[in-house]
Amino acid sequence: MNDTTNLRILFAIRFFSSLIPAYVIERLFWEERGMTVQMVVYTEIIFALTIVLLEVPTGMMADKWGRKKMLVISALLGCGEFLILLFATEFWHFALVVFLAGVSRSASSGSETALLYDSLAMQGKSSDFEKQLGRLNACDLVSAILAALCGSLLASRFGLEFNYWISLGSALIALLLSCLLVEPPAATEDAEVEEEIPFKQYVSASLQFFRKNQGVSLMVLSGMVTGASMGYIEEFWQLYANRLEMPIAYFGVLSSVIMLLQLPGNLLAHVLIGRFSLKSLIFIITAVFAIGFTYVAANKDYIGLAAMLVICLFSGIMGPLASGYLHHRIDSGMRATIDSFQSLGENLVHIVAGLGFGYFSTRYDVFGGYGFIAFLCYAFLVWFVGASRKIEQ
Numbered sequence: 001m002n003d004t005t006n007l008r009i010l011f012a013i014r015f016f017s018s019l020i021p022a023y024v025i026e027r028l029f030w031e032e033r034g035m036t037v038q039m040v041v042y043t044e045i046i047f048a049l050t051i052v053l054l055e056v057p058t059g060m061m062a063d064k065w066g067r068k069k070m071l072v073i074s075a076l077l078g079c080g081e082f083l084i085l086l087f088a089t090e091f092w093h094f095a096l097v098v099f100l101a102g103v104s105r106s107a108s109s110g111s112e113t114a115l116l117y118d119s120l121a122m123q124g125k126s127s128d129f130e131k132q133l134g135r136l137n138a139c140d141l142v143s144a145i146l147a148a149l150c151g152s153l154l155a156s157r158f159g160l161e162f163n164y165w166i167s168l169g170s171a172l173i174a175l176l177l178s179c180l181l182v183e184p185p186a187a188t189e190d191a192e193v194e195e196e197i198p199f200k201q202y203v204s205a206s207l208q209f210f211r212k213n214q215g216v217s218l219m220v221l222s223g224m225v226t227g228a229s230m231g232y233i234e235e236f237w238q239l240y241a242n243r244l245e246m247p248i249a250y251f252g253v254l255s256s257v258i259m260l261l262q263l264p265g266n267l268l269a270h271v272l273i274g275r276f277s278l279k280s281l282i283f284i285i286t287a288v289f290a291i292g293f294t295y296v297a298a299n300k301d302y303i304g305l306a307a308m309l310v311i312c313l314f315s316g317i318m319g320p321l322a323s324g325y326l327h328h329r330i331d332s333g334m335r336a337t338i339d340s341f342q343s344l345g346e347n348l349v350h351i352v353a354g355l356g357f358g359y360f361s362t363r364y365d366v367f368g369g370y371g372f373i374a375f376l377c378y379a380f381l382v383w384f385v386g387a388s389r390k391i392e393q
Contacts, residue, residue, distance in 0.1 A: 006115070006119045006181060006182055006184070007116070007119055007120075007132070009177055009180050009181050010115070010116060010119075010136065010181070011135075011136060011139050012177050013071070013075070013174050013177045013178055013181075014136055014139050014140045014143065015139055015140075015142075015143040016143070016170050016171075016173045016174040016177065017075070017078065017170070017171065017174040018139075018140045018141075018144045019143045019144075019146065019147050019167075019170040020144070020147050020170060020171070021147040021148070021150050021151025021154060021155075021163040021166050021167060022082065022085070022151065022163040022164045022166075022167040023144070023147065023148070023151070023167075023255075025151060025152065025155045025160050025163060025238070025248070025251065026238070027040065027235070027236065027238040027239055028160065028238060028242070028248065029160040029161070029163075029164075030094065032160060033088060033089055033094075034089070034091075035091070035094060037236075037239065037358070037365075037366065038358055038361070038362055039091055040235075040236075041354050041357060041358030041361070042091075042095075042358070043094050043095055043097075043098040044098070044350070044354045045351055045354045045355070045358075046095055046098050046099060046102070047098040047099075047101055047102045047105075047347075048102070048347040048348070048350040048351045048354065049102075049347075049351065050098070050099050050101075050102025050103060050106070051102045051106050051109075051343060051344065051347040052344055052347050052348055052351070054102065054103060054106040054107075055109065055110070055340040055341070055343050055344040055347070056206070056337065056340050056341065056344060057106075058070060058106040058107045058110070058111075058340065059106075059110035059111070059336040059337040059338075059339060059341075060336075060337045060340075062107075062110055062111040062114060062336035062337075063114070063335065063336045063337050066183045067111040067112070067114050067115040067118075067183060067336060068111075068178070068181045068182070070107040070108065070111040070336075071107070071108055071112060071115070071178045071181060072175070072178045072179060072181075073104075073107045074107040074108035074111070074178075075104075075108075075171070075174050075175035075177075075178040076175055077100045077101075077103055077104035077107070078101075078171045078174065078175070079168065079171045079172055079175055080100050081097050081100050081101050081104070081171075082164055082168040082171055083168060084096060084097050084100070085097055085164055086161065086164050086165070086168070105343070106340070106343070109340060109343040110335070110336035110337065110339035110340035110343065113133065113323060113327065113335075113336075113339050114335040114336040115181070115183075115184065116129070116132060116133065116136065117129050117327050117335060118184035118335070119184050120132060121184075122184050126328070128270075129323075129324050129327055129328070130269055130270040130273065130321070130323075130324035131270045133266075133319070133320045133323055133324065134265075134266040134267050134268075134270060134316075134319075134320040135266070135267065137262075137266040137316070137319055137320070138263050138266045138267050141259040141260070141262055141263050141266070142263070144255075144259050145255075145256040145259045145260055147167075147170075148251075148252045148253075148255035148256045148259065149252045149253070150252070151163050151252055151255075152248065152249060152250070152251045152252025152253070152255070153249070153252060155248065155251075156248055156249050206337055206338050206341055209330065209338060210341070215325075216325065216326055216329055218384070218387055218388065219278070219282075219321075219322050219326065220322055220325075220326060220341070220342045220345065221345065221380075222282045222285075222286065222318065222322060222380075222384065223318050223319065223321070223322030223323070223342060223346065224342065224346040224348075225349055225376065225377065225380045226286065226289055226315060226318045226377075227318070227319070227346045227349075228346050228347075228349040228350040228353050229289055229293065229311075229353065229376065229377055230311070230312075230315045231350055231353075232353065232357055232369070232370070232373055233258070233308055233311060233312065234258075236366055236369070237255075237258060237308065238251065239366045240296075240304075240305065240308070240366055240367075240370075241254055241305070243300070243365065243366060243367075244300075244305065257309060258308075259312075261309055261312040261313040261316070262312055262313070262315055262316035263316060264313070264316060265313065265314065265315065265316025265318075266316040266317075266319065266320060267316075268317075269316070269317050269319075269320035269321050269324075270324075272317060272321075273321065273324075278321070278325070279388045281317065281321065282321075282384065282388070283381075283384065283385070283388070284314070285314050285315075285317060285318055286380060286384060287381060288310065288311060288314045289311055289314070289315075289377040290374060290377035290378045290381050291307075292307045292308065292310050292311040293307075293311065293370050293371075293373045293374035293377055294307075294371075294374045295307030296308050296311075296367075296374070297367050297368065297370040297371035297373075297374055298367075298371075300367055304367075322342070323339075323342070326338070326339065326342060327339070349376075352376075353372070353373060353376055356369075356372035356373075356375075356376070357369035357370075357372055357373060359372075
């Protein structure tokens with residue numbers, strides 16, 4: 001099996017791991033099972049804490065023992081999540097689910113991008129990383145759109161639980177596909193060489209890398225802030241739409257629009273890099289986030305929903321932008337470990353945002369929570385203007 005086949009398998013895994021119709025009605029399903037907004041925020045914090053604790057160790061394991069193994073483990077845990085959710089009735093059931101989801105995300109985050117980059121490098125196409133990552137994200141979104149369109153219709157006709165059985169089947173297919181991946185030779189050889197490096201040295205080498213490359217740190221931080229902020233649209237848009245009294249039958253269409261708007265950014269990020277400076281792109285994206293979340297919080301109507309959609313349109317650019325900037329500057333032997341620091345940082349930001357989001361949502365409903373996210377984006381935007389000179393073009 002060659003590395004081109006490896007890429008095709010990665011695309012297929014992304015497709016089936018995102019073909020999850022349960023997501024379009026997830027928050028309503030959780031509310032039906034007795035979960036309040038505050039409880040959901042608690043589970044979000046559990047999820048983020050799990051990733052913070054495990055992100056770097058799993059990245060190190062991927063570099064030492066192979067990225068494929070971690071992706072298989074991630075897919076296996078994904079199946080476990082839906083199996084538990086089908087019978088979940090208590091808070092601790094949902095807490096267990098998000099813990100497994102956190103372990104699963106930790107195992108796959110650095111491993112997938114590292115395997116993608118090394119597979120491209122074996123073909124002499126590492127310069128195509130942003131393009132392929134954008135396409136991979138686009139495949140992810142297209143699959144999720146199909147799931148959302150089907151999911152809302154199935155939920156309105158057969159009930160919320162039916163979507164979870166379909167999602168479990170899709171997760172099982174992703175697991176089988178993960179077993180077909182082949183470790184790129186370069187990654188395997190590096191793993192054997194680095195096998196005896198102690199954990200502390202992995203961590204210290206990664207931290208030293210970020211200290212020496214302050215432009216990389218700033219780019220990664222930009223991805224952390226926008227990624228964590230976007231997470232609160234992906235997780236709570238259902239409640240926002242519910243407060244606007246939107247019928248559940250339209251949830252699939254709205255979910256599809258939210259994801260569809262992220263496609264252009266993912267597909268065109270590599271083109272925008274060649275036409276605009278990185279500083280300008282990040283400034284524009286962050287400014288849109290700050291202003292957009294202000295409208296989402298202040299306008300408790302469809303104007304706020306429209307602002308949410310504008311944020312989605314710009315959010316797709318940042319992922320390939322930040323990840324590509326990082327991967328072009330790191331060695332294969334520590335690729336998954338250093339990449340994991342990006343996810344770790346994003347979830348630290350997610351925890352801080354979650355505490356504020358939960359606090360203000362309790363007092364001012366979901367609109368207050370989005371007001372806090374707007375404040376965070378404004379704070380980062382002000383800091384970025386002063387620190388952006390460190391970014392290399």
